[in-house]
Amino acid sequence: MPKINVYLPDELAEAVRESGVPVSAICQRALETSVKRVTAIRSATIGDLGGEDPTGKLPHFTERARATVKIAIEQARSDGSALVGTEHLLHGIIREGNNMALKVLAATEIDPQKLLEDLPEPTTGDHPADRFSGPLANAFELAVTEAITMGHNYIGCEHLLLGLVAEQDGTGGQALRAAGAELRSTRGAVAAALAGFVHHRDQKTPGDPAAAVAALVGKQLKPLLDRLDRLERHVGLE
Template sequence: MSSPTEAGNPTVFDMFTDAAKRVVVHAQEEGTRLHHRRMGPEHLLLGLLREEEDLAARALGGLGVGYEAAEAEVLRAIPARKRPVDDGLPFSRETRAALRYSFHASARHGHGHLGTEHLLLGVLYRDRATVPGLLRNLGIAPERVRGEVEDLIAAMTREAAEPGPPVTNPATEAPSPTPPRSPRERTRPRGPPEAGDRLRAALPRRPADPGVRHAAHGRSGPDEHAGWRGDDGGLGPDLPPGAPAAVREGPSGAVASGTRI
């Protein structure tokens, strides 16, 4: 099977590193496994933690956030349903907003790729959003996570400018420090090398419905995760000029062949 780009069907995920693509695949798997009806930012958080060697998981692990603790908090907020769901969960509104902010984070740092570090900054984009709420429930201030990610990006940038053989980040081949790993983290299966193929298969086939605020903040609605709506409607600002057009068109666009957010 060819990748989305090779098949002549470019997607908004072309900027994603292989690790970031695997995170989206992992997130789809997590939502499907828990029988949730939307792929929410909480599933992206679990997907980020499954890419244990990449920058986002190392930033979270350095603050003591591991997969098991995060999974338990997700299940406390949104219990697993009994009825199975189809593969290819639609993105919630908040997930689409988080992805838009991820592109902003990449552009702000002048990066030509979108890695797990940008995805983590994306799901932390608003203090009242889902993942910041989950982290607070785990005793971790969201601003500490943001600071840890920014520090790692800065250290990676400094090392890239220094002479000598670098220690590389597996996702971007940019130099990356290795902070201490949390003893609470357990080994999770890594994504396969065919990240693009699996991502294309996992992409949602229909748009997410507008919805209500998230159960993690004590609010419920017709779906367990129809999406959080902040002051900006949960959609985020316009994307920078370099972002894919399909992202700039916004969540109102239909999900056609899995190419729109």
């Protein structure tokens, strides 16, 4: 059977040794699940967008994420673009209006409307926009990878945001990075926002959930980023 090396931070490796968990079986199961999800999204983003609901074949997407992709497709067709690109997905995230990605942008002091203003003017035409662009397909795949890494069994708008930030070629990611979005800090903000949302929900705190989430992001983001720094030092990613 082929062997694949898996590198772990020192503290995690020590905890694994002490616990005696079946590392091989766990890794095989996790990798099998990851391969299936990445393969599924790769298959879903290749081919035309015909049919009544082109988002129906996007696996594990939440309703808000599907609505975001639908808006992106509508925007591309309104622009007369031949392809649905990362800039259209960024439009979709912002125009959907009530998703976790927008809360993360607000918490990291990035103005969504300014993002839209800074996007290049679309090249208009009369094309049907019946396919996802290569960069957008890559962004979807990166979003799935981010969700898997976080241990999530769904793809939400926050994962789509991370996919856009991570994808290097599309104008959507370029606009986000120009506005100050950086993958590590955005990833930390997503984790903090999700933790804050769960805390707010469990506490049944009155008031504006978005404001509560933003406040908790500010409190939780620094320790999360500090931990990411330690992990990166352990695996030599500085």
